[in-house]
Amino acid sequence: MTDTPPRTRIQTRNRATILEAALEVFASRGFRGATLDQIAQSAGLSKPNLLYYFRSKEALHIAILEDLMDLWLAPLREMDPEGEPREEILRYVRRKLDMSRNHPRESRLFANEILQGAPRARSVIEGELKTLVDDKAAVIAAWSAAGRIGPVDPHHLIFSIWALTQHYADFEVQVRAIMGGTDPYPAAEAWLDRVFGAVLEISRDAT
Amino acid sequence: MTDTPPRTRIQTRNRATILEAALEVFASRGFRGATLDQIAQSAGLSKPNLLYYFRSKEALHIAILEDLMDLWLAPLREMDPEGEPREEILRYVRRKLDMSRNHPRESRLFANEILQGAPRARSVIEGELKTLVDDKAAVIAAWSAAGRIGPVDPHHLIFSIWALTQHYADFEVQVRAIMGGTDPYPAAEAWLDRVFGAVLEISRDAT
DNA sequence: CTTCAATTTGACCACCCGGTAAAAATCACG
């Protein structure tokens, strides 16, 4: 599974440079749209030299995807079953929105992969991701059943958080075209707080 | 601007077949990822024959995009300033979710285009789309100011509707991986009703 | 300075892909 990790300083440095460059190019052009020449040039290396570090374009893309998943799932992992439900969920929303703001390329790369049918990430999604989501969905369901938050469909709540937060990164061009020069994130943060605040509210006509 | 419309029966039939095939392929592989051979084969034509109907790959993609926009914007256009605010918005949500359900390929094609920075749709987005959105946002803002719905940020409300509904089409692979074999749409419909119902609710601590 | 391994380069290749040209086949119509 895990091949021998990079050894020398040159290896670690160059692998990092390549991954950074590849993230940029893959995110903005998609897998097929990206070329090894572009990535190599953006990394300041020659194409054969790049291929010395990563066996193939595919291997490079997979490496990025693997690096990505930890970062990507961290906010959901941090959701604490022992915490205050409403606060935990709202924090997750904020952390996820921060991801869109601070890592838009990662978001777009991931979106690209899913859009194409997840040809290279399918196993992670059906495995690690699904497990984590089911796990946290159970937590949320318990909170809901205990009346500590309003009645929610846990899975669809999670989908909503993903959709709403990632939208600002994935559809950035559209958002910016409509909002003009303004930075959308401050308003988005307030808005998402309001949306999920309202959804988690315990129904007023409860006893 | 508009070139001479198709004349003969063969033209209309074949153009339609090609557009259908191209929608399929572009949606699932992206612009760069799609090949003319795939599209031609999927349409049951030879590549040169396809190029007899559309001058280039780019022209074909643009033609699809143009066809798409009317369909895509129809639900928002239908939002009636004279209608009952809450009902109008909730209907828009439902219509948009129906779009994801019945036209997932169109949704993914569009998502692909935006993700890549809207190289071929930029003008439509900055023009037609922005105008429409600003228009409807003003309507929503008026409703909100009149106290007929809760206080909302109209633009971000619209973004939220787009994000939540399109998510089920664009990230279908992920949704299905997590939900298993179940059709997500029935639950999604109920959930989105609940989400936007809660958001539009007039604050309980109003006088 | 030597020496061996790690790294980088330059030259190259086979394949794919968008697009063209021109001949061949088909169609519409009198």
Added chain:
DNA sequence: CGTGATTTTTACCGGGTGGTCAAATTGAAG
């Protein structure tokens, strides 16, 4: 059936792209 326009096919091309290979260069260590 004849004829001119429309449609389809066959053969082809040039550029781009992922990937290879062997030689050259550089780095680490005694």
